[in-house]
Amino acid sequence: MLSRSPLERKLQLSGIILILGLVVESLCLLGHGPIAFMVFVGLGGVFFAAGILLYLYSLLSAGVAPSKQ
Secondary structure: OOOOOHHHHHHHHHHHHHHHHHHHHHHHOOOOOHHHHHHHHHHHHHHHHHHHHHHHHHHHOOOOOOOOO
């Protein structure tokens, strides 16, 4: 279940996307031939890139306020 916090929700979503990428790539290892490799690189790579970019974007957009001393 997704969290209520926007940062945690984005981090959970990026984790889910990364797990989907791992599932796609592990299923492609069962197949042989050029189509399996294209799906491995194409779809798996897109999921990994999207998950990593969403993770980095969520960290940058967190907007942590500097502490006053």
